[in-house]
Amino acid sequence: xxxxxxxxxxxxxxxxxxxxxxxxxxxxxxxxxxxxxxxxxxxxxxxxxxxxxxxxxxxxxxxxxxxxxxxxxxxxxxxxxxxxxxxxxxxxxxxxxxxxxxxxxxxxxxxxxxxxxxxxxxxxxxxxxxxxxxxxxxxxxxxxxxxxxxxxxxxxxxxxxxxxxxxxxxxxxxxxxxxxxxxxxxxxxxxxxxxxxxxxxxxxxxxxxxxxxxxxxxxxxxxxxxxxxxxxxxxxxxxxxxxxxxxxxxxxxxxxxxxxxxxxxxxxxxxxxxxxxxxxxxxxxxxxxxxxxxxxxxxxxxxxxxxxxxxxxxxxxxxxxxxxxxxxxxxxxxxxxxxxxxxxxxxxxxxxxxxxxxxxxxxxxxxxxxxxxxxxxxxxxxxxxxxxxxxxxxxxxxxxxxxxxxxxxxxxxxxxxxxx
Amino acid sequence: xxxxxxxxxxxxxxxxxxxxxxxxxxxxxxxxxxxxxxxxxxxxxxxxxxxxxxxxxxxxxxxxxxxxxxxxxxxxxxxxxxxxxxxxxxxxxxxxxxxxxxxxxxxxxxxxxxxxxxxxxxxxxxxxxxxxxxxxxxxxxxxxxxxxxxxxxxxxxx
Numbered sequence: 001x002x003x004x005x006x007x008x009x010x011x012x013x014x015x016x017x018x019x020x021x022x023x024x025x026x027x028x029x030x031x032x033x034x035x036x037x038x039x040x041x042x043x044x045x046x047x048x049x050x051x052x053x054x055x056x057x058x059x060x061x062x063x064x065x066x067x068x069x070x071x072x073x074x075x076x077x078x079x080x081x082x083x084x085x086x087x088x089x090x091x092x093x094x095x096x097x098x099x100x101x102x103x104x105x106x107x108x109x110x111x112x113x114x115x116x117x118x119x120x121x122x123x124x125x126x127x128x129x130x131x132x133x134x135x136x137x138x139x140x141x142x143x144x145x146x147x148x149x150x151x152x153x154x155x156x157x158x159x160x161x162x163x164x165x166x167x168x169x170x171x172x173x174x175x176x177x178x179x180x181x182x183x184x185x186x187x188x189x190x191x192x193x194x195x196x197x198x199x200x201x202x203x204x205x206x207x208x209x210x211x212x213x214x215x216x217x218x219x220x221x222x223x224x225x226x227x228x229x230x231x232x233x234x235x236x237x238x239x240x241x242x243x244x245x246x247x248x249x250x251x252x253x254x255x256x257x258x259x260x261x262x263x264x265x266x267x268x269x270x271x272x273x274x275x276x277x278x279x280x281x282x283x284x285x286x287x288x289x290x291x292x293x294x295x296x297x298x299x300x301x302x303x304x305x306x307x308x309x310x311x312x313x314x315x316x317x318x319x320x321x322x323x324x325x326x327x328x329x330x331x332x333x334x335x336x337x338x339x340x341x342x343x344x345x346x347x348x349x350x351x352x353x354x355x356x357x358x359x360x361x362x363x364x365x366x367x368x369x370x371x372x373x374x375x376x377x378x379x380x381x382x383x384x385x386x387x388x389x390x391x392x393x394x395x396x397x398x399x400x401x402x403x404x405x406x407x408x409x410x411x412x413x414x415x416x417x418x419x420x
Numbered sequence: 421x422x423x424x425x426x427x428x429x430x431x432x433x434x435x436x437x438x439x440x441x442x443x444x445x446x447x448x449x450x451x452x453x454x455x456x457x458x459x460x461x462x463x464x465x466x467x468x469x470x471x472x473x474x475x476x477x478x479x480x481x482x483x484x485x486x487x488x489x490x491x492x493x494x495x496x497x498x499x500x501x502x503x504x505x506x507x508x509x510x511x512x513x514x515x516x517x518x519x520x521x522x523x524x525x526x527x528x529x530x531x532x533x534x535x536x537x538x539x540x541x542x543x544x545x546x547x548x549x550x551x552x553x554x555x556x557x558x559x560x561x562x563x564x565x566x567x568x569x570x571x572x573x574x575x576x577x578x
Contacts, residue, residue, distance in 0.1 A: 090491050090523050306525045
C-alpha cells in the first residue's frame with residue numbers, strides 16, 4: 001500500500017535533496033580556474049607600466065605594414081643630432097664610425113682586383129675591345145668638359161657645381177648606358193640625379209642634466225639628410241662581400257664623449273627615411289652613389305696647413321654617412337628596423353670625386369639594431385671598405401688627355417658591373 | 421682706460437687694397453690655459469682669451485710664438501652673470517670672457533695636468549703633530565658608542 005506522505009502544494013527546488021544526479025559519486029573532471037595573464041598596468045605612473053607601454057608599441061609596429069612602420073617610427077619629433085656627411089670636423093670618421101657601429105677596412109674587398117695595374121687585365125664580362133670603348137668614352141667626356149666647351153671662368157667656390165658636376169653626370173650616364181648590355185641589372189635600373197637620401201636612427205643614451213626631465217635617460221637621436229650628385233638604384237640586391245658572422249670580429253671605435261663636442265648640433269624637425277624613391281618603387285635596392293666634394297675642400301691647402309691626414313678622413317666620413325643612410329633606408333623599406341634586425345646584409349657602393357681624384361668605397365650593412373636595448377647583445381657590425389684617392393688623369397693638353405689611369409677606369413667598370 | 425694695452429688700434433685696423441699685411445709683433449694679448457669643465461676629446465685644449473682675439477689670431481699666435489700645430493679653433497663668449505646683488509641691492513656684474521677650444525693637428529694630444537695633487541700627510545715620527553693626531557684619534561674613539569648597540573643612543577636603556 002502506497003504511503004500517503006504529506007507533500008507540499010508547491011515543490012521547492014530542494015525537495016528531494018538526495019535524488020539528483022549531481023550527488024552521485026563519479027570522477028568529476030576538475031576544471032582549473034582560468035585567470036587572465038598577470039601583466040603590469042598600461043596606464044599607471046610606474047616603471048613597469050612604462051615598460052609595458054614600450055612593449056605594446058613595439059608589438060604594434062612589428063605587426064603593421066611597411067608604410068605604417070615607417071610612419072610610426074618617425075612620428076614623434078624630438079631634438080636630434082643632424083649628421084652632415086660632408087663635414088670639416090677633425091677625426092669625423094672615427095665619430096661617425098661610433099654613431100653607425102661601422103668598422104673601416106682599408107682597401108676594397110677581394111672581388112675588386114687591385115686597380116693600380118697598368119695592363120688592361122680582363123674584367124669579368126668585358127673583353128678588351130669593350131674596355132677600349134669605355135676608355136675612349138671616358139676620354140671623350142673629359143675632353144668635352146675641359147677642352148671643347150668654351151666655358152667662362154667659374155664663379156668663386158662654384159667650380160665643382162659648374163665644371164665637375166656636368167662632367168660627372170655625363171660620365172655616369174655614359175657608363176651606365178654603355179655597360180647596360182653587359183650588366184642586365186643596369187637595364188632595369190634607375191639613375192637619379194641629385195636625389196634626396198634621409199635616415200633617422202637612435203644610438204646610445206644620456207642622462208638629461210637639467211630641466212623638468214632631469215635624471216631621466218634619453219636616447220640620442222641622429223638624422224642624416226644627404227644629396228648625392230647621382231645614384232643608381234636597381235631591382236635586385238647586390239651580393240654580400242663578407243658573411244654576417246665574419247663581421248663579429250671587426251673593431252669599432254668607442255667614444256664615451258657626447259656628440260656635441262665633435263662639434264655636432266641638435267635640431268628638431270621632421271624625421272625622414274628615404275632612399276631616393278618612394279616605397280612602391282620596384283628599384284628599391286641601391287647599387288652605386290656618386291658624390292662631389294664641396295668647393296671649400298682644398299686638398300693642397302689642407303696639406304700645406306699640416307692637415308694631410310684630414311684629407312682622407314673627410315672622404316671616409318662622407319662615404320660612411322652617405323652609404324649608411326642609404327643602406328639603412330633600403331633596409332627600412334624592406335621592413336627591418338631597430339627591433340627586427342636585418343636577416344641578410346644590404347650592400348652599396350660609392351665613388352667620391354673632385355674631378356681629378358677618385359675614391360671608391362663599399363659598404364655592407366649587417367645590423368640596423370643600434371639603440372641601447374637592442375645593441376646590448378648584438379655582436380654584428382657594419383663594414384666599410386675604402387681606397388685612398390686615385391688620380392684619374394694628369395691633365396688635359398692640346399686636346400689630349402695626358403696620363404689616363406687605366407686602373408681607375410677598371411675599378412669604375414668593375415663597380416658598374418657588380419651584379420648578383 | 422687700460423693703460424697697459426700696447427697694441428690698441430684707434431679704429432680696428434681697416435684694410436684697404438694695397439695695405440701691407442697686418443703684423444703684430446709682441447702682442448699684448450695673453451692666453452690662459454684652463455681645465456675644461458665638461459669632458460673634451462684628447463686633442464682639444466681650452467683657453468680663456470681676450471675678447472678682441474679671433475680664431476685666426478689664436479691660430480697664428482700659437483703657431484708662430486709657441487710652435488704648436490693647430491688644427492681648428494672654435495670660440496664662444498661666456499656671459500658673466502649680472503644677477504647677484506651686493507649689500508646695497510645693486511647688481512654686480514661678473515666679467516664676460518671669451519673661451520677658445522683649440523684642436524691640435526698632427527695627432528697630438530693634451531690632458532690638463534693635476535695641479536693640486538692629494539698629499540699624504542703622514543706626520544714625522546716623534547713630533548708634536550703625531551702625538552696630537554694620536555690624542556685626537558683616541559678621544560674620538562672614546563666618544564663613540566658601543567658598536568653592539570647599532571647606533572642607538574645612550575638614552576634608550578636601563
